[in-house]
Amino acid sequence: MIVRNKPSGLDLLFAMRGSVLPHIVRPLLALILLATATTAIEAVWHPLPEVDATPFTVFGIALSLFLGFRNNAAYDRWWEARRLWGGLLADLRAFAREVEVFVPEEAPRREMLETALAFLHLHRTGLRRQEHDPEMRAQAADLLEAAHPPDAALDRLGQLVAQALAQGKIDGFGARTLTGRLSSLAQGQAGCERIAGTPLPYVYSLLIYRTTYLYGLLLPLALVGPAGWLTPLFVGIAAYVFLGLAEVSEELSQPFGDSLNALPLDAICRAAEISLAPHLGRPAPEPILPRNYHLA
Numbered sequence: 001m002i003v004r005n006k007p008s009g010l011d012l013l014f015a016m017r018g019s020v021l022p023h024i025v026r027p028l029l030a031l032i033l034l035a036t037a038t039t040a041i042e043a044v045w046h047p048l049p050e051v052d053a054t055p056f057t058v059f060g061i062a063l064s065l066f067l068g069f070r071n072n073a074a075y076d077r078w079w080e081a082r083r084l085w086g087g088l089l090a091d092l093r094a095f096a097r098e099v100e101v102f103v104p105e106e107a108p109r110r111e112m113l114e115t116a117l118a119f120l121h122l123h124r125t126g127l128r129r130q131e132h133d134p135e136m137r138a139q140a141a142d143l144l145e146a147a148h149p150p151d152a153a154l155d156r157l158g159q160l161v162a163q164a165l166a167q168g169k170i171d172g173f174g175a176r177t178l179t180g181r182l183s184s185l186a187q188g189q190a191g192c193e194r195i196a197g198t199p200l201p202y203v204y205s206l207l208i209y210r211t212t213y214l215y216g217l218l219l220p221l222a223l224v225g226p227a228g229w230l231t232p233l234f235v236g237i238a239a240y241v242f243l244g245l246a247e248v249s250e251e252l253s254q255p256f257g258d259s260l261n262a263l264p265l266d267a268i269c270r271a272a273e274i275s276l277a278p279h280l281g282r283p284a285p286e287p288i289l290p291r292n293y294h295l296a
Contacts, residue, residue, distance in 0.1 A: 001260075001261060001262065001263060001264045001294070001295045002017065002018030002260055002261060002293050002294060002295075003290045003293055003294075003295045004018070004290075004293040017260065017292055017293050017294065018260050018261065018293065018294070020243075020244045020247040020248055020251075021240075021244070023247050024240070024243040024244060024247050027213070027239070027243060028236065028239050028240055028243060031213075031216040031217070031235055031236070031239045032232045032235060032236045032239070033232075034217065034220070035219070035220040035223075035231050035232040035235035035236070036231075036232045038220040038221070038224055038231070039220065039224050039228070039229055039231045039232060042224045042225075043228075043229075048221060048224060049221075050225055051221045051222045051225075052222070053222040053223070053226070055222075056215070056218070056219060056222045059215055060215065060238070063211055063212065063215055063242060064242075066207075066208065066211070067208065067242065067245045067246065067249070068245075070200070070204055070208060070246075070249045071245055071248060071249045071252070073200060073204075073249075073253075074200065074248075074249040074250075074251075074252035074253035075252050077195055077200070077252065077253055077255060078252040078253070078255040078263070080191070080195065081192060081195050081255035081256065081263055082255070082263055084188050084191045084192050084195075085188075085192070085263060085265065085268050086268075087184070087188045088120065088123075088185060088188040088189070088192075088268075089268055089271060089272055089275075091181055091184045091185050091188065092116055092117075092120060092185070092272050092275070092276070093272075093275045093276075094181060095112075095113075095116055095178070095181045095182075095185070096113055096116070096275065096276050096279045097279075098174075098177055098178055098181060099112050099113060099178065099279070100279055101174070102170045102171070102173075102174030102175075102177065102178060103164060103169065103170055103174070104169075105169055108160060108163075108164050108169060109279075110280060111160060112157060112160050112161075113276055113279055113280055114139070114280070115140075115153055115156050115157050115160065116153075116157060116185075116276070117272060117273060117276060118136065118139065118140045118143060118153050119150055119153035119154055119157070119185070120269050120272050121133065121136050121269055122136065122140070122143065122144075122149040122150040122153055123150040123189055123192070124265045124266070124268075124269055126148075126149065126150055127192055127193070127196050127256040127265070128256055128257070128258065128265065132144060132149075140153070143156070150189060151189075154182060154185060154186055154189070157182055158179065158182055161175055161178045161179055161182070162175070192256070195255065195256070196256050199253065199254070200249075200253045205246075205250070208246050208249075209246060212239075212242045212243055212246055215238070215242065216235060216238065216239045216242070216243075219234075219235050219238060220232075220235055223235065248261075260294055264288075264295040264296055265296075266288055266296040267287070267288040267295050267296065270285060270287055270288045271287065273285055274287060
Protein backbone atom coordinates (compact mmCIF):
# COMPACT_ATOMS: atom_id res chain seq x y z
CA MET A 1 0.00 0.00 0.00
CA ILE A 2 1.30 3.47 -0.90
CA VAL A 3 1.70 5.73 2.14
CA ARG A 4 2.54 9.36 1.41
CA ASN A 5 1.26 12.86 2.02
CA LYS A 6 -0.77 14.98 -0.36
CA PRO A 7 1.22 15.20 -3.61
CA SER A 8 3.00 18.44 -4.36
CA GLY A 9 3.23 20.08 -7.76
CA LEU A 10 6.39 18.17 -8.65
CA ASP A 11 4.87 14.92 -7.42
CA LEU A 12 1.92 15.44 -9.75
CA LEU A 13 4.35 15.62 -12.66
CA PHE A 14 7.00 13.07 -11.77
CA ALA A 15 5.69 10.67 -9.08
CA MET A 16 5.64 7.13 -10.46
CA ARG A 17 5.59 5.08 -7.25
CA GLY A 18 1.99 3.99 -6.84
CA SER A 19 0.90 5.55 -10.12
CA VAL A 20 -0.99 3.56 -12.74
CA LEU A 21 0.95 5.23 -15.56
CA PRO A 22 3.61 2.47 -15.84
CA HIS A 23 0.81 -0.07 -16.35
CA ILE A 24 -0.99 1.84 -19.10
CA VAL A 25 1.89 3.58 -20.84
CA ARG A 26 1.92 1.24 -23.86
CA PRO A 27 -1.78 1.48 -24.81
CA LEU A 28 -1.68 5.20 -23.96
CA LEU A 29 1.22 5.84 -26.34
CA ALA A 30 -0.46 3.70 -29.01
CA LEU A 31 -3.64 5.81 -28.86
CA ILE A 32 -1.60 9.04 -28.93
CA LEU A 33 0.39 7.84 -31.95
CA LEU A 34 -2.80 6.83 -33.72
CA ALA A 35 -4.31 10.25 -33.01
CA THR A 36 -1.13 11.87 -34.35
CA ALA A 37 -1.28 9.79 -37.53
CA THR A 38 -4.96 10.63 -37.99
CA THR A 39 -4.22 14.33 -37.58
CA ALA A 40 -1.35 14.19 -40.08
CA ILE A 41 -3.43 12.33 -42.65
CA GLU A 42 -6.25 14.83 -42.31
CA ALA A 43 -3.84 17.79 -42.58
CA VAL A 44 -2.32 16.48 -45.83
CA TRP A 45 -5.13 14.74 -47.71
CA HIS A 46 -8.36 15.76 -45.89
CA PRO A 47 -9.97 12.32 -46.36
CA LEU A 48 -11.89 12.22 -43.10
CA PRO A 49 -15.56 13.17 -42.87
CA GLU A 50 -16.75 15.87 -40.50
CA VAL A 51 -18.06 14.18 -37.37
CA ASP A 52 -20.23 15.89 -34.76
CA ALA A 53 -18.72 15.69 -31.27
CA THR A 54 -22.11 15.31 -29.53
CA PRO A 55 -22.24 11.48 -29.77
CA PHE A 56 -18.73 11.29 -28.28
CA THR A 57 -19.81 13.49 -25.38
CA VAL A 58 -22.70 11.15 -24.60
CA PHE A 59 -20.40 8.16 -25.12
CA GLY A 60 -17.84 9.64 -22.70
CA ILE A 61 -20.43 10.37 -20.01
CA ALA A 62 -21.80 6.81 -20.20
CA LEU A 63 -18.27 5.38 -20.01
CA SER A 64 -17.47 7.59 -17.01
CA LEU A 65 -20.57 6.42 -15.15
CA PHE A 66 -19.78 2.77 -15.81
CA LEU A 67 -16.16 3.26 -14.73
CA GLY A 68 -17.33 4.99 -11.57
CA PHE A 69 -19.68 2.13 -10.75
CA ARG A 70 -16.92 -0.44 -11.26
CA ASN A 71 -14.43 1.63 -9.27
CA ASN A 72 -16.86 1.82 -6.34
CA ALA A 73 -17.37 -1.94 -6.46
CA ALA A 74 -13.60 -2.51 -6.46
CA TYR A 75 -13.02 -0.09 -3.58
CA ASP A 76 -15.77 -1.79 -1.56
CA ARG A 77 -13.86 -5.06 -1.91
CA TRP A 78 -10.60 -3.38 -0.87
CA TRP A 79 -12.15 -1.68 2.15
CA GLU A 80 -14.02 -4.78 3.28
CA ALA A 81 -10.77 -6.75 3.10
CA ARG A 82 -9.06 -4.10 5.24
CA ARG A 83 -11.86 -4.24 7.79
CA LEU A 84 -11.65 -8.02 7.94
CA TRP A 85 -7.91 -7.91 8.59
CA GLY A 86 -8.44 -5.24 11.22
CA GLY A 87 -10.92 -7.59 12.85
CA LEU A 88 -8.42 -10.45 12.71
CA LEU A 89 -5.81 -8.32 14.43
CA ALA A 90 -8.28 -7.22 17.11
CA ASP A 91 -9.41 -10.82 17.68
CA LEU A 92 -5.83 -12.01 18.00
CA ARG A 93 -5.06 -9.34 20.59
CA ALA A 94 -8.21 -10.21 22.51
CA PHE A 95 -7.35 -13.91 22.27
CA ALA A 96 -3.94 -13.22 23.82
CA ARG A 97 -5.55 -11.39 26.75
CA GLU A 98 -8.14 -14.11 27.25
CA VAL A 99 -5.49 -16.83 27.19
CA GLU A 100 -3.56 -14.83 29.79
CA VAL A 101 -6.65 -14.83 32.02
CA PHE A 102 -8.00 -18.35 31.53
CA VAL A 103 -4.82 -20.41 30.96
CA PRO A 104 -2.54 -20.01 34.00
CA GLU A 105 0.09 -22.56 32.94
CA GLU A 106 2.85 -21.19 30.73
CA ALA A 107 3.39 -24.16 28.39
CA PRO A 108 -0.16 -24.47 26.99
CA ARG A 109 -0.54 -20.70 26.95
CA ARG A 110 2.61 -20.27 24.87
CA GLU A 111 1.59 -23.04 22.48
CA MET A 112 -1.79 -21.42 21.91
CA LEU A 113 -0.28 -18.02 21.19
CA GLU A 114 2.39 -19.42 18.88
CA THR A 115 -0.27 -21.36 16.96
CA ALA A 116 -2.42 -18.23 16.71
CA LEU A 117 0.48 -16.31 15.17
CA ALA A 118 1.14 -19.21 12.82
CA PHE A 119 -2.49 -19.05 11.72
CA LEU A 120 -2.21 -15.37 10.81
CA HIS A 121 0.98 -15.87 8.77
CA LEU A 122 -0.41 -18.94 7.03
CA HIS A 123 -3.56 -17.02 6.23
CA ARG A 124 -1.48 -14.18 4.75
CA THR A 125 0.61 -16.39 2.49
CA GLY A 126 -2.44 -18.39 1.48
CA LEU A 127 -4.34 -15.30 0.35
CA ARG A 128 -1.33 -14.03 -1.58
CA ARG A 129 -0.55 -17.47 -3.00
CA GLN A 130 3.05 -17.07 -1.89
CA GLU A 131 5.67 -19.47 -0.69
CA HIS A 132 5.62 -19.84 3.07
CA ASP A 133 8.32 -18.07 5.06
CA PRO A 134 11.39 -20.19 5.95
CA GLU A 135 10.76 -19.52 9.63
CA MET A 136 7.19 -20.74 9.27
CA ARG A 137 8.34 -23.88 7.45
CA ALA A 138 10.60 -24.63 10.40
CA GLN A 139 8.07 -23.91 13.15
CA ALA A 140 4.89 -25.29 11.60
CA ALA A 141 6.00 -27.94 9.14
CA ASP A 142 3.17 -30.27 10.15
CA LEU A 143 0.58 -27.55 9.53
CA LEU A 144 1.97 -26.94 6.04
CA GLU A 145 1.31 -30.56 5.16
CA ALA A 146 -2.44 -30.04 5.62
CA ALA A 147 -4.72 -29.37 2.67
CA HIS A 148 -5.61 -25.97 4.14
CA PRO A 149 -2.83 -24.80 6.52
CA PRO A 150 -4.66 -21.80 8.08
CA ASP A 151 -7.70 -23.96 8.84
CA ALA A 152 -5.40 -26.62 10.27
CA ALA A 153 -3.94 -24.00 12.62
CA LEU A 154 -7.42 -23.07 13.86
CA ASP A 155 -8.25 -26.75 14.29
CA ARG A 156 -5.14 -27.17 16.42
CA LEU A 157 -6.13 -24.21 18.54
CA GLY A 158 -9.51 -25.82 19.11
CA GLN A 159 -7.81 -29.08 20.06
CA LEU A 160 -5.53 -27.27 22.49
CA VAL A 161 -8.51 -25.63 24.17
CA ALA A 162 -10.36 -28.96 24.35
CA GLN A 163 -7.27 -30.68 25.75
CA ALA A 164 -6.79 -27.98 28.40
CA LEU A 165 -10.46 -28.31 29.40
CA ALA A 166 -10.25 -32.09 29.64
CA GLN A 167 -7.12 -31.84 31.81
CA GLY A 168 -8.71 -29.27 34.09
CA LYS A 169 -6.27 -26.51 33.12
CA ILE A 170 -9.15 -24.18 32.21
CA ASP A 171 -12.78 -24.11 33.30
CA GLY A 172 -15.87 -24.31 31.15
CA PHE A 173 -16.38 -20.55 30.98
CA GLY A 174 -12.81 -20.03 29.80
CA ALA A 175 -13.16 -22.74 27.15
CA ARG A 176 -16.39 -21.17 25.94
CA THR A 177 -14.77 -17.74 25.71
CA LEU A 178 -11.75 -19.01 23.81
CA THR A 179 -13.78 -21.10 21.36
CA GLY A 180 -15.99 -18.06 20.73
CA ARG A 181 -12.88 -16.08 19.83
CA LEU A 182 -11.75 -18.86 17.50
CA SER A 183 -15.14 -18.70 15.79
CA SER A 184 -14.63 -14.97 15.22
CA LEU A 185 -11.21 -15.65 13.70
CA ALA A 186 -12.72 -18.28 11.43
CA GLN A 187 -15.38 -15.83 10.24
CA GLY A 188 -12.75 -13.24 9.38
CA GLN A 189 -10.72 -15.88 7.57
CA ALA A 190 -13.74 -17.03 5.55
CA GLY A 191 -14.58 -13.44 4.62
CA CYS A 192 -11.09 -12.87 3.24
CA GLU A 193 -11.18 -16.13 1.30
CA ARG A 194 -14.56 -15.16 -0.13
CA ILE A 195 -13.06 -11.94 -1.52
CA ALA A 196 -9.92 -13.66 -2.80
CA GLY A 197 -11.89 -16.48 -4.45
CA THR A 198 -14.63 -14.35 -6.01
CA PRO A 199 -13.16 -11.74 -8.38
CA LEU A 200 -15.21 -9.07 -10.07
CA PRO A 201 -17.08 -10.61 -13.03
CA TYR A 202 -14.81 -10.87 -16.05
CA VAL A 203 -17.50 -9.36 -18.25
CA TYR A 204 -16.95 -6.04 -16.43
CA SER A 205 -13.29 -5.93 -17.38
CA LEU A 206 -14.00 -7.04 -20.93
CA LEU A 207 -16.69 -4.42 -21.48
CA ILE A 208 -14.70 -1.61 -19.84
CA TYR A 209 -11.51 -2.16 -21.83
CA ARG A 210 -13.29 -2.78 -25.13
CA THR A 211 -15.35 0.39 -24.71
CA THR A 212 -12.37 2.46 -23.57
CA TYR A 213 -10.21 1.43 -26.54
CA LEU A 214 -13.10 1.94 -28.94
CA TYR A 215 -13.64 5.44 -27.54
CA GLY A 216 -9.94 6.27 -27.80
CA LEU A 217 -9.75 5.00 -31.37
CA LEU A 218 -12.76 6.98 -32.58
CA LEU A 219 -12.22 10.18 -30.59
CA PRO A 220 -9.68 11.67 -33.09
CA LEU A 221 -12.42 11.72 -35.74
CA ALA A 222 -14.40 14.21 -33.65
CA LEU A 223 -11.42 16.31 -32.52
CA VAL A 224 -9.24 16.53 -35.62
CA GLY A 225 -11.41 19.25 -37.19
CA PRO A 226 -11.82 21.73 -34.31
CA ALA A 227 -8.62 20.84 -32.37
CA GLY A 228 -6.15 20.26 -35.20
CA TRP A 229 -2.69 19.33 -33.98
CA LEU A 230 -3.91 19.46 -30.37
CA THR A 231 -5.92 16.29 -31.05
CA PRO A 232 -3.17 13.89 -29.77
CA LEU A 233 -2.95 15.89 -26.54
CA PHE A 234 -6.69 15.74 -25.86
CA VAL A 235 -6.85 12.07 -26.83
CA GLY A 236 -3.95 11.34 -24.49
CA ILE A 237 -5.66 13.10 -21.59
CA ALA A 238 -8.95 11.27 -22.17
CA ALA A 239 -7.19 7.92 -22.58
CA TYR A 240 -5.13 8.50 -19.42
CA VAL A 241 -8.28 9.17 -17.40
CA PHE A 242 -10.28 6.20 -18.68
CA LEU A 243 -7.45 3.67 -18.86
CA GLY A 244 -6.14 4.86 -15.48
CA LEU A 245 -9.51 4.40 -13.79
CA ALA A 246 -9.84 0.96 -15.32
CA GLU A 247 -6.39 -0.03 -14.03
CA VAL A 248 -7.08 1.38 -10.56
CA SER A 249 -10.22 -0.73 -10.41
CA GLU A 250 -8.22 -3.82 -11.37
CA GLU A 251 -5.72 -3.25 -8.56
CA LEU A 252 -8.30 -2.40 -5.89
CA SER A 253 -10.42 -5.42 -6.79
CA GLN A 254 -7.49 -7.66 -5.76
CA PRO A 255 -6.69 -6.38 -2.22
CA PHE A 256 -4.49 -9.39 -1.40
CA GLY A 257 -2.37 -9.19 -4.54
CA ASP A 258 1.22 -8.05 -4.95
CA SER A 259 0.52 -4.64 -6.48
CA LEU A 260 1.70 -1.44 -4.80
CA ASN A 261 -1.88 -0.60 -3.82
CA ALA A 262 -2.64 -3.98 -2.22
CA LEU A 263 -3.17 -4.29 1.52
CA PRO A 264 -0.08 -4.22 3.78
CA LEU A 265 -0.52 -7.73 5.16
CA ASP A 266 3.13 -8.03 6.23
CA ALA A 267 2.81 -4.89 8.36
CA ILE A 268 -0.44 -6.14 9.92
CA CYS A 269 1.14 -9.49 10.80
CA ARG A 270 4.11 -7.66 12.32
CA ALA A 271 1.67 -5.58 14.41
CA ALA A 272 0.23 -8.86 15.71
CA GLU A 273 3.73 -10.09 16.60
CA ILE A 274 4.39 -6.86 18.47
CA SER A 275 1.11 -7.16 20.38
CA LEU A 276 1.67 -10.79 21.37
CA ALA A 277 5.36 -10.41 22.27
CA PRO A 278 4.70 -9.36 25.92
CA HIS A 279 2.37 -12.35 26.39
CA LEU A 280 5.11 -14.64 25.08
CA GLY A 281 7.77 -13.05 27.27
CA ARG A 282 10.03 -11.90 24.46
CA PRO A 283 11.07 -8.52 23.06
CA ALA A 284 8.77 -6.99 20.49
CA PRO A 285 10.13 -6.86 16.93
CA GLU A 286 10.45 -3.59 15.06
CA PRO A 287 7.38 -2.49 13.13
CA ILE A 288 7.49 -2.63 9.34
CA LEU A 289 7.79 0.89 7.95
CA PRO A 290 7.16 2.15 4.43
CA ARG A 291 10.06 1.84 2.01
CA ASN A 292 10.01 4.33 -0.83
CA TYR A 293 6.42 5.13 0.20
CA HIS A 294 5.41 1.45 -0.04
CA LEU A 295 4.10 -0.36 3.04
CA ALA A 296 4.21 -4.09 2.34
